Amino acid sequence: MSAVTAAVPKGRVRISRGWAITLGVTLGLLALLVVLGYGPAIVDLVEWFIEFLLTRPYIILGFAVPIAYGALCGLMNERSGVVNVGIEGMILSSAFTGFLVAAYLHPVIGDVPAALVGVLVAVLTSMLLSALHAWLSITVMADQIISGTVINIIAIGATAYFNQLLISTSDVTGAPTMQGLGLPEGLADVPIIGPLLNAVFGQGPIQTSLIFAVIFMQFMLFRSRWGLRTRAVGEHPKAADTVGINVIRTRYRNVILGGAFAGLAGAYLTLESVGSFQDQMTAGVGFIALAALIFGRYTPFGALGAALLFGGARTLGQAVQIDAPPGQIGEWIASWPAQIFGMFPYILTIVVLAGVVGKAIPPAADGIPYDKEAN
Amino acid sequence: MTEASAPAGGGMGGMSVNATALVGSGGGWRQQLVGTAIAVVLGLVVGALLILLSSALSEEGFDPRLPFTAYGALLEGSLGSIRGIGNTLNATTPLILTGLSVAFAFRAGLFNIGAGGQFYVGAFVAAVVGAWIGLPFPLLLLLALFMGFIGGGAWGFIPGALKAWRGAHEVVVTIMLNSIAALGLNLLASTWFKDPAASFPRTPDVHPEAVLPILVEGTKMHAGIIVALIAAVVVWFVLFKSTLGFEIRTTGANPNAARYAGIRPAFITVLTMSIAGGLAGLAGAVEILGITKNYPAEYNSTYGFDGIAVALLGRVHPFGVVGAALLFGILRSGAGAMQRATNIPIDIIFIVQGSIILFVAAEPFLRKSFRSRRRKTPHAAAPAGSAA
Numbered sequence: 001m002s003a004v005t006a007a008v009p010k011g012r013v014r015i016s017r018g019w020a021i022t023l024g025v026t027l028g029l030l031a032l033l034v035v036l037g038y039g040p041a042i043v044d045l046v047e048w049f050i051e052f053l054l055t056r057p058y059i060i061l062g063f064a065v066p067i068a069y070g071a072l073c074g075l076m077n078e079r080s081g082v083v084n085v086g087i088e089g090m091i092l093s094s095a096f097t098g099f100l101v102a103a104y105l106h107p108v109i110g111d112v113p114a115a116l117v118g119v120l121v122a123v124l125t126s127m128l129l130s131a132l133h134a135w136l137s138i139t140v141m142a143d144q145i146i147s148g149t150v151i152n153i154i155a156i157g158a159t160a161y162f163n164q165l166l167i168s169t170s171d172v173t174g175a176p177t178m179q180g181l182g183l184p185e186g187l188a189d190v191p192i193i194g195p196l197l198n199a200v201f202g203q204g205p206i207q208t209s210l211i212f213a214v215i216f217m218q219f220m221l222f223r224s225r226w227g228l229r230t231r232a233v234g235e236h237p238k239a240a241d242t243v244g245i246n247v248i249r250t251r252y253r254n255v256i257l258g259g260a261f262a263g264l265a266g267a268y269l270t271l272e273s274v275g276s277f278q279d280q281m282t283a284g285v286g287f288i289a290l291a292a293l294i295f296g297r298y299t300p301f302g303a304l305g306a307a308l309l310f311g312g313a314r315t316l317g318q319a320v321q322i323d324a325p326p327g328q329i330g331e332w333i334a335s336w337p338a339q340i341f342g343m344f345p346y347i348l349t350i351v352v353l354a355g356v357v358g359k360a361i362p363p364a365a366d367g368i369p370y371d372k373e374a375n
Numbered sequence: 376m377t378e379a380s381a382p383a384g385g386g387m388g389g390m391s392v393n394a395t396a397l398v399g400s401g402g403g404w405r406q407q408l409v410g411t412a413i414a415v416v417l418g419l420v421v422g423a424l425l426i427l428l429s430s431a432l433s434e435e436g437f438d439p440r441l442p443f444t445a446y447g448a449l450l451e452g453s454l455g456s457i458r459g460i461g462n463t464l465n466a467t468t469p470l471i472l473t474g475l476s477v478a479f480a481f482r483a484g485l486f487n488i489g490a491g492g493q494f495y496v497g498a499f500v501a502a503v504v505g506a507w508i509g510l511p512f513p514l515l516l517l518l519a520l521f522m523g524f525i526g527g528g529a530w531g532f533i534p535g536a537l538k539a540w541r542g543a544h545e546v547v548v549t550i551m552l553n554s555i556a557a558l559g560l561n562l563l564a565s566t567w568f569k570d571p572a573a574s575f576p577r578t579p580d581v582h583p584e585a586v587l588p589i590l591v592e593g594t595k596m597h598a599g600i601i602v603a604l605i606a607a608v609v610v611w612f613v614l615f616k617s618t619l620g621f622e623i624r625t626t627g628a629n630p631n632a633a634r635y636a637g638i639r640p641a642f643i644t645v646l647t648m649s650i651a652g653g654l655a656g657l658a659g660a661v662e663i664l665g666i667t668k669n670y671p672a673e674y675n676s677t678y679g680f681d682g683i684a685v686a687l688l689g690r691v692h693p694f695g696v697v698g699a700a701l702l703f704g705i706l707r708s709g710a711g712a713m714q715r716a717t718n719i720p721i722d723i724i725f726i727v728q729g730s731i732i733l734f735v736a737a738e739p740f741l742r743k744s745f746r747s748r749r750r751k752t753p754h755a756a757a758p759a760g761s762a763a
Binding site for chain 1: 394425429432435486537541542543544546547548550551552553554555559561564565566680682683687695720722723724725726727728729730732735737739740
């Protein structure tokens with residue numbers, strides 16, 4: 001087994017020259033601004049930013065939840081050597097089916113059971129689509145990008161089609177949303193820790209469970225036998241096969257299980273966040289999830305970090321419009337249109353892909369179907 | 376010569392698209408045509424089953440003939456009148472161009488999933504050129520089309536360059552660039568390039584000198600179809616009759632062999648992605664100059680995305696692309712008539728489209744397993760007559 005272990009990178013963060021240069025340039029600019037007399041203005045801005053971070057962690061995490069869950073779905077796929085660009089379609093489909101079931105059931109069986117059944121259906125929907133993706137990618141050996149694209153196209157069409165048939169034209173109004181248990185009285189008011197605890201434990205169950213899912217996946221991927229085998233299958237399936245790991249079965253299992261995460265992302269959108277469904281409501285969150293996975297260097301912790309960064313950028317975009325940061329620089333930032341903040345995750349990902357700052361190295365066998373008979 | 380062999384800066388490892396795998400390695404064009412026809416029929420069957428489902432759910436009661444009524448209304452709407460045919464050809468035009476874009480890249484082993492973004496950039500550039508520059512009729516139109524091509528080409532150059540010189544996978548880069556284009560152009564069209572007189576954020580209408588002329592009196596059919604057909608012939612010539620095309624196809628089939636033959640895969644990658652981007656950009660330009668006449672900030676078009684489906688159904692061949700685009704054009708332009716006649720949501724055409732591609736993608740496998748089962752049947756130990 002040691003040969004397999006050596007072949008699998010641990011996904012550790014290395015400080016590259018690009019990062020060093022970026023850091024140096026940033027510090028140099030700051031020093032220059034201080035010398036030019038902007039020191040107090042910068043202190044004001046930093047104060048505003050800390051205030052922003054302390055008051056809005058639950059919004060940031062809320063934006064990060066579907067991104068991070070989508071990224072975990074991608075992680076399960078890519079780490080075992082299957083490319084998945086269909087996360088967007090999976091999230092959209094499960095958001096719809098979960099909402100549909102909950103909306104129809106809640107007058108009959110009550111809000112909480114309906115929402116729970118809805119989540120279950122959302123998870124199953126996404127796992128079913130993942131099974132289709134697994135079959136096309138692993139057994140049929142079709143191009144995996146095409147498989148993902150097919151899932152995206154069918155998801156957009158099917159959700160809009162059934163939305164019009166079963167929801168828009170019916171008297172179904174909305175689905176119940178899941179609420180968290182809330183924090184004990186006064187805990188949320190504790191400085192610094194309170195807002196953070198509120199972000200994790202004070203919100204709905206899917207948001208709360210994200211942190212644990214990420215920690216669990218990080219542990220499983222790098223510290224368990226399953227993780228070692230998964231990474232082996234993603235890096236060097238032939239070697240994994242030689243030591244007796246069933247490549248095909250491992251890939252099938254991981255792709256289908258990974259679908260559950262996309263299902264939770266979808267369920268979060270309709271059953272925890274808003275309680276309604278609109279056509280194409282995912283608006284690219286599945287693609288941002290893919291970006292977060294790459295930006296996070298194909299690790300769960302990294303993906304969560306990237307999701308928080310992307311969610312933070314979006315929250316910041318909203319915050320500067322409501323409450324402009326102080327000073328001239330603050331006014332200038334507040335004048336940035338929302339689209340700039342929207343583009344932020346994508347531009348950052350391209351910068352990483354281009355290898356300007358840091359590097360994201362995918363599993364070596366990512367996207368290549370395993371053919372036992374081929375050399 | 377580190378270009379193409381540079382360490383992967385990101386994206387998906389050793390994956391590259393193999394055009395021959397996409398079009399099915401075995402069989403001539405006849406077999407491919409049959410396979411494609413079967414995929415189309417199966418896709419329509421999936422649509423018919425969904426229509427039956429919607430019929431079962433509706434209050435009017437179950438109507439087993441509804442799929443025929445619906446598809447009949449669709450054909451009537453798209454081909455039943457001169458006007459309908461005009462609309463069908465208008466819908467076919469951008470599909471041909473984005474399909475050519477995706478197919479052209481496929482031939483070099485590249486997956487241009489970014490036709491959507493390139494379409495937007497080409498559309499925006501054409502809208503701006505057509506509205507801000509003053510020139511007499513054919514000149515301004517040609518300039519706007521050309522600049523649309525250049526704009527889309529520039530947007531395609533980025534993933535090509537990042538792939539060739541930084542090893543970044545073009546699929547991930549183009550997915551990101553699609554979103555950047557949509558958001559960035561939304562920003563431009565609602566700020567610096569906004570028409571102050573418009574009620575919603577959009578660019579000003581292009582000058583009449585930049586508009587594609589109507590070809591047939593009494594229809595909306597514009598001259599874009601001519602642009603698209605010329606592009607198809609040019610792409611066919613470049614791919615199959617020119618040295619460049621040979622180099623592109625060799626690179627797509629085997630980059631290592633191409634390198635030994637003195638072809639520079641990095642250069643071919645950048646050039647192919649730029650031309651593919653240009654074709655998608657041209658599609659956007661044609662759509663703006665023929666149909667919308669301006670670029671709305673919230674512009675939302677699926678033509679770029681549909682290009683993938685068109686290229687696959689057209690078996691990555693320029694003339695196949697024209698046929699596939701016509702089929703999807705018929706579905707698209709007739710869907711409205713179908714909805715008016717039968718209340719079936721137009722979104723069903725996306726399901727049909729997706730299913731067709733699903734069957735095209737799965738066809739080689741289905742063909743193989745079907746054949747091996749048939750071959751086994753005579754030798755099977757099962758009692759005679761039970762094989763079915």
